[in-house]
Amino acid sequence: MATIKEVAAKSGLSPTTVSRVINNHPYVDDAKRKKVMQAMEDLGYVPNSSARRLRGQRTNTIAVIISRIVNPFFSHLVDAMELIAGEKGYQLILCDSRLDKGRELRHLELLKAKQVDGIILASLQNEWKAIEPFTKYGPVISCNEYDTNAQMPVIRCDQVYGGYIGTKHLIEKGHTKIAYAGGADRIQLTRDRKTGVFKALKEHGLSIPEEWMFPSFYGIEDGKNIFQRIYAMENRPTAIFAGGDEVAAGIIQEAKRFNYRIPEDLAVIGYDNQPIADLINPGITTIEQPMKLMGTRAMEMMVDMIAYNRKVTYKKEILPLQLVVRQST
Template identity: 35%
Template sequence: MTGIKEVAQKANVSIATVSRVLSKPETVANETIKKVLEVIEDLKYQPNAAARQLRMSETTTILVVVPDITNTFFSKVLRGIEAVAIKSGYQVLLGDAGNSIERENGYINILRQKKAAGMILLTAGVEASVVEEIAAQYPVVLACEYLEGVDVPTVSIDNISSARKATEHLIKLGHERIGFISGPMNSVLGRDRLTGFYQAMARYNLRVEPDLVQEGSFSYESGYNMMLKFLAYNTVPTAVFAANDEMAFGAINAIEQKGLTVPDDLSVIGFDDIQFASIFKPALTTISQPAFEIGTRAMKLLIGLMKKEEIRKTQYILENKLVLRDSCHKCIR
């Protein structure tokens, strides 16, 4: 029976190198991997099944990169991705960018090293040219976010119109002095939701007070801290639109810490409709994204790219809806 020693001799490498090819291929040059696998096939070495599994993992592992794993919105998107992936024989590798462009670039390098068959980016923090370059060589899909002017398959909602819808809801309740806690301005979601807010205020000829627009980070803490700033002004807003639910929760708790109540003293509206939004007290009025469908649609697109199928439609804008709950009230001031 052929042993690892014979494989190493014929491939003109060490036994340790053969072992690494089978167990830790990322530590071995691609040319060496190819040579060793060819010898394994020729000699019908017993761990041949392991070699096939190595190649299979290169074609069935999907890399999904999220901007921040602590943001619970992405859990539903991931479930949608996995539902399609598992049914189609793929496995999902999750990468948490931690809102770091450097880490996001690091995950992109995994695709360059061919350790994954394709990638779904739930964040678009890196330069558009980088995404365009990697998408020209490997299957890549953007979900939740998008990049202007980049021809990469994308699944998202219209964040501008949905933010406009949320703002108009507050205006129709009689609110005119409205605060806005945005996402980070280096994020397309942060910029788009701010644009929607400005559009709604302009449509109703309402003045946007610069002090009542504060940049958050999509975190609970930033919502809490920005709300404290609003409450420190001589005239506080009657309503606040937070660009995601996590920041809305922080804003509500800051309001209540100051002895005020939502919605009697201030109305608060969020964005995303994460699971906790319906059980938070008060239950949060918010914009609902079809998170699970975003995930399933993105994975189906990626499978099409990996199978080199013709992709006739590359941009999917899914429906969103305003979910009315208890955190908004008619303005009584």
């Protein structure tokens, strides 16, 4: 309601001086500073954010694009980002692509309209070619997901390694008949994970027959579905590498319904180390992804890029993954 002019009038000073007080600039007489502060107090004055944005050409707002906030993986990621953003004085706009290319692109438009200072992409529905044009309007970094030929900074994990250690673990447990349930192949992250899986298999002269490959399965229902398909097979695998804890949980739940013993009849390894991995029975052996750390680092990097206005040359940060052994293997 009140404007800086009114504060100026009330305190008998100019808007310039009031602005100086607001922004803690030097060269303001102490007595006058107090007068201004009193006037602001009396009028309940708060600087208009839109005006500051326009003049300052900064929004102090960052958008994060994810694919599904209801996925605990993302809610933990966002949680970490929100915390850092707040500490650094930024607002966080939540953009859910809902796995849709168009939505993702529409969210990227925020940058063009200067509605945000930068964008963190934790979902990558589009190819680099479609994203690249936006990068000239402000910093765009990717977090978690990635695209090898994308020329943007990225914070992620070594998915090849993740697939490798998980599979290695199954092999060390004596399994040779291993199935694989992953995400869509158009996703680099998924492809890399698969590469790791096959790398471990190959080192031991193993492979996976076509019918034990389950692409594009994500949730609990998908997991149940997978078990049913396995159950119906003549020749069944003795272990399965699942691309997520939810899928693993679905497999395990359904297996139990059929009196299948875990891990004796079927060993299951998940991915992410979400809360459910420790909750269900048996606990899910899984690959822990450092979601907190990833979210934190991504936000810190974004804030840095905005602050120093650095045309950061392509920067890559790879975080550690590790195996968490529970009872499902």
